[in-house]
Amino acid sequence: MEELEASRVGHFFRSVTERFPAAPDTASIVVTHLVDGRPIFLSAAARATDLRAILPKPRSVQADVLTPAEKVATCDPLSRADFSDPGFVLEYLENRAPGRNLVIADVGGYFAPALGRIAKEYSGRIVAVVEDTENGHQRYAALDDQPVPVFSVARSPLKVAEDYLVGHSVIFSVEALIRGHGDIMSCRRACVIGFGKIGSSAASLLRAKGLPVVVFDADPVKRTQALSMGYQVAGMLAEATAGAGIVIGATGNVSLSAADFSRLANGAYVASVTSSDDEMDLDSVADLYRRTRVAPHVTRYDTTGHYFYLLADGNAVNFVHGASAGSFIYLVQAEILADIGLAAKGSYASGMHEADPQTRMFIADSWLTTFTQEHPHAHHR
Known part of the structure; x- marks a missing residue:
């Protein structure tokens, strides 16, 4: 500074x-x-x-x-x-x-x-x-x-601006890491898990970039809010992640468990807005998947017939670029x-x-x- x-x-x-x-x-x-x-x-x-x-x-x-x-x-x-x-x-x-x-x-x-x-x-x-x-x-x-x-x-109302900008920094980092892997976000379906302040901000920027976005939130009130904003809304997490090429966890309360990882589309990029300890049950898949670093902050998880990419080791992806x-x-x-x-x-x-x-x-x-x-x-x- x-x-x-x-x-x-x-x-x-x-x-x-x-x-x-x-x-x-x-x-x-x-x-x-x-x-x-x-x-x-x-x-x-x-x-x-x-x-x-x-x-x-x-x-x-x-x-x-x-x-x-x-x-x-x-x-x-x-x-x-x-x-x-x-x-x-x-x-x-x-x-x-x-x-x-x-x-x-x-x-x-x-x-x-x-x-x-x-x-x-x-x-x-x-x-x-x-x-x-x-x-x-x-x-x-x-x-x-x-x-x-x-x-x-x-x-707090004073936190609204920060949460909005954090959502944007998340998508910036997701796109930068995908490009660093020699890939692009375009033509991928995106899934945002958790439609709170950061999740809704991330969803809005994904949509602004032209990606179809499906939202899942365990809270039916949040699902109605997402629906009113024109998002596709899923009633079940498995429905939301099916076919999604980008999956962003924004709940802070374990959005993805072992069964959820197994249902991800092949080649999906997975990112979190917070610590992996809070957002993803990675321990449950540690013995099920091989892990290979394929690009900076991009890890390929693969097992027989299935693979996906985890960004920033499942931690807050925007911290890769300073989370400003x-x-x-x-x-x-x-x-x-x-x-x-x-x-x-x-x-x-x-x-x-x-x-x-x-x-x-x-x-x-x-x-x-x-x-x-x-x-x-x-x-x-």
């Missing part, structure tokens, strides 16, 4: 943390993707709180970003299996932040399985969890009860920082929460002032 741009981002985050300061004794642990620009967000979190540890999302760690992140705080390994074990998580927190008032900034619900136990047994106090993603939102909302306040950014959503990503990161500050006040009841409209309006106004010329004197009115 250019120095001038980094300075603008830092200034923007500072305006948010000054408006929504955390209590002085607040500690934090942050789950995050380590991609370009993320150390600026982490530095802001470290200024606002005592940042005890960074947990980089597996398979979304850029080597040139890890080093500056480690200068901000300790970076620890993160895995879904380890953090699904409440005993492991409790020991981890006691090691990193014993006896502290702690806010956890999560991305994907990693702390959800352990939340009930750590809320009771941790030597400090879990002040709140701040969750970034729809997948994580669903994991926390599915708990019988939330023992602490859980602030969700997943459904431009400066719009800072809106979401700013709301996370604001939620940390709000939650640290300790005045919220257990359960699911969102930032109030006034908080989001301040963030949006500050972002417009910093990154556009829409109203450069907005804060002097």
